[in-house]
Amino acid sequence: MPHSQRYLQVPLHSNNNIVHFLTSSTPLSLKLKTMAPTATGGLTYPPNLDGHKLTFLGNLPTPDPSVSTIEAIPTWFWLSRSFTALPTNQKSRRSLCRELLDSDHHHLCKTTTFHPTPTSNCTCIYCGDTAHFYHVRFCESIV
Ligand SMILES: [Zn+2]
Ligand SMILES: [Zn+2]
Numbered sequence: 001m002p003h004s005q006r007y008l009q010v011p012l013h014s015n016n017n018i019v020h021f022l023t024s025s026t027p028l029s030l031k032l033k034t035m036a037p038t039a040t041g042g043l044t045y046p047p048n049l050d051g052h053k054l055t056f057l058g059n060l061p062t063p064d065p066s067v068s069t070i071e072a073i074p075t076w077f078w079l080s081r082s083f084t085a086l087p088t089n090q091k092s093r094r095s096l097c098r099e100l101l102d103s104d105h106h107h108l109c110k111t112t113t114f115h116p117t118p119t120s121n122c123t124c125i126y127c128g129d130t131a132h133f134y135h136v137r138f139c140e141s142i143v
Helices: 002-008 016-023 027-039 055-059 066-072 075-079 090-100
Strands: none
Touching: 002 016, 002 090, 016 066, 016 090
């Protein structure tokens, strides 16, 4: 999906599932739908509502393949900064998305050959420690 990558202004080799997740237009309804069975399970209804279903739950769109997309997202992504919506401002969007996808990893990595995601052999050129995902946020030698 080169178009999404261009919208997010991240490299084309960026994790497809994350890109899809970021550009997905219905993350909230999807989340509600997936959470609904457990989320409503603990609720007690007034007697006159007994036996009734919360109708809005049935009206939500059926989850599309994005559920498997979410499951396919690498776990390191959930360590990223949380956000509520993609910024409409192009510059802020670029900077948020590049941070979320760790797109600037190569700026601090000793490994100069191409690698789309950090590996266990990655070393930070600033502090000499292992350059994990999002190392740029934790490195104490980068000001
Ligand atoms: Zn690296
Ligand atoms: Zn470092």
